[in-house]
Amino acid sequence: MKINPRLKEDLKKYLLRKQEEEQNKVMIRSAYKLSEEELKSITEFFPELKGKEIVEVTDDSLLAGVVIQQGSKVRDLSLKSQLMSLEQRINEIA
């Protein structure tokens, strides 16, 4: 299927722009409302988050810890995920 090269170029640019926007946006989900100090300490622990737009979301189901999502990359540091991985390991072993 032959696509118009101009259209192809525009689409490419649009997607790259969207990707960049997503990369610049960071969503932090936590079980409680994080303070400024805590957000700062998170950025210190993960320096690549510095300078990014941080969106905070409260999710009670995490129990404790945080889930950091940057674009398609997700770091699950919640207590819930640790309990789930423990559950999986117990199922595998026993």
Added chain:
Amino acid sequence: MEGLGIDLKLLIAQIINFGLFFYVFKRFLAKPFVHYIDEEKQKELEREKSFQKAKKLEEEALKKEQEALTKVRKEAQEIIKEAKQIAEKLKEEVLAQAQEEVREIKKKAQKQVELEKEAVYADAKEKITKLSFFIVQNALREVLSDDLKKKITERILKNSSKQLKLS
């Protein structure tokens, strides 16, 4: 002679009469009669001979029939004996096969039971684990205060940054 009552002339006439009768009888009657008697005797002999022959043939035929019957009976008994042996052998084979099949079925059933047992056990274990963790999660949700949550979050972040540095 006349005093005795014997008439000579009559006597002579009777003797001549007798002689004539004898001659006529012998010439015209005796021979055919004797011939006839002989013929009859011969026929009788031949009849007797044929009868004996037929009787002999009948006896022989009867004997042959008896022999054939005996032979057939013997063969039939042989066949029956053989058939019985074959049937006995077949019976044993079928029994052995059936026993083998029963053993196989028993084995398969035992295996099936074991597998099902394992499946039930695994399922129960999974459910118990899930339930346990569900209870723990709910309990933690109730029990964890904001301070505890903060401390846990801090500890998790420290540990994960250590792991990142190590990797």
